[in-house]
Amino acid sequence: MKTEDFNYDLPEELIAQDPLEDRSSSRLMVLNKENGEVTHRIFKEITEYLKPGDCLVINNTKVIPARLLGEKIHDKDILGGDKDTHGAKIELLLLKRRDNDIWETLVKPGKKARTGTKINFGNGLLTAEIVDQLEDGNRLVQFHYKGIFEEILDQLGEMPLPPYITHELADKNRYQTVYAKEEGSAAAPTAGLHFTKELLAQIEAMGIPIVNVTLHVGLGTFRPVKVENVLEHHMHTEFYQVSSEAAELINNTRRNGGRVICVGTTSCRTVESAADEEGVVHPGSGDTSIFIYPGYKFKVLDALITNFHLPESTLMMLVSALAGRDNIMAAYKEAVQERYRFFSFGDAMLIM
Incomplete structure (x- = not known):
């Protein structure tokens, strides 16, 4: 199975740059x-495809303002020293919380981010030190601050x-x-962006329970697969949590x-x-690196509400596992012809 098998041509103007004013008025392709x-439908008409006895599983993760822009600190600038000295610009993207104010991060530019590098944000309101370099190029960063981290x-x-x-x-x-x-995601679970509170209330009134689970979305999910052979791709881990109530409802x-x-x-x-x-779904929490591609046998899921995904991404492989690669590629070709809007702020697909 080759990565290029999940490629398709997408005109750049079909990449949605802005969300629609009404979340639920996006288009919906039912496959x-x-x-x-x-x-071809409108998203708010999704209720016509749901029936009492079904359950709708949503990911209640919240995106944190995870992009930090700072400056490299010279040794004499470290906490309590001269904070006005301007160093090289460094960008941090928070990916995953570890213990004791240590985060796994993506650092740009990486060549300026060796172990021991210190970074200043907001004139010393927050400082960081790179404490380790990981195999995939990410960095472990220890933060120092006074007060509440989330507020900073x-x-x-x-x-x-x-x-x-x-x-x-x-x-x-x-x-x-x-x-x-x-709170904990570096990216939004974008299929959920189409729902309004009114639409969710309408679904619940139909006798369809809405089940909350949590998965903190990392960037690895959205990155194009870099290896030629799909089976050689390494998935990043992401934290998930399923409550006893959620497991029982499912x-x-x-x-x-x-x-x-x-x-x-x-x-x-x-x-x-x-x-x-x-x-059988069991309550609990932990890290998952599950990689779903054609050949996978779904154990729980019957239908999926999703957006239109990047070419050669693991998400293209997941939807192909559910609907078949040929069906997905034909549907995407039709979506391009029909001028659907793609990616995070784009239109939706219901696979059932």
Whole structure:
């Protein structure tokens, strides 16, 4: 299985740069995973494809303002010294919280970020020291500050929008789902951006429970696969959590013959990570590096609400595992012809 098998041509003007004013008014492509048939709808009409007895699984992670812009500190500038000395510009992207104010980060430019390098943010409000270099080029960083880290981050950090979005976001909450709660993601679970509180209330009123799980989204999910052979790709780990209540709701749905419909690939990867071989979801938390590609047998998920993904990404491979590569490639070709909007702020697909 080659990475290039999941490539497709996308005109640049179809990459959505701004979110729609009404979240639920985006377009919705409904794809029949058995025969590849496609239907074109509006997202808020998704209720017509749901029925009592189903459950809707959402990822309630919240994106943190994870992009920090700082300056390299010279030795004489370190805490308490001369903070006015300007060093080289350094950008940090927070990927994953470790223990004791240590974070796994992506640092640009990497060549200026050797172990021992110290960085100053906000005139000393926050400082960081690179304590280790990881095999994949990421860095472990120890932060030093006074006060509450989250409040400092909210003051100094920026929303880490994907590189293909070049417009500035007028309202940073538009890169959050309306149900975002658990802080920790470096990127939004973008399929959830289409839901409004009113639409979710309408779905619950239909007798469809909404199940909250958590997976803190890292950037590895969105990166193009760099190896020629798909099976040689190394997935980054991401933290997930499934409560006892969530596991019980999903398991009851399956026992009673309902469908488990996941909102986004992150919700899908969470329930598949938490399930045993019999498809029973167990409560718990931990790191997952699950990699879903064609040939994978889904244990829990029956249907998926998702966005249109980057060529040659692991997410293209996941949706191909669910609907078949040929069906996905044909649907994407039709989406381009029909001028659908692609990626984070783009339109949606329901695979069922």
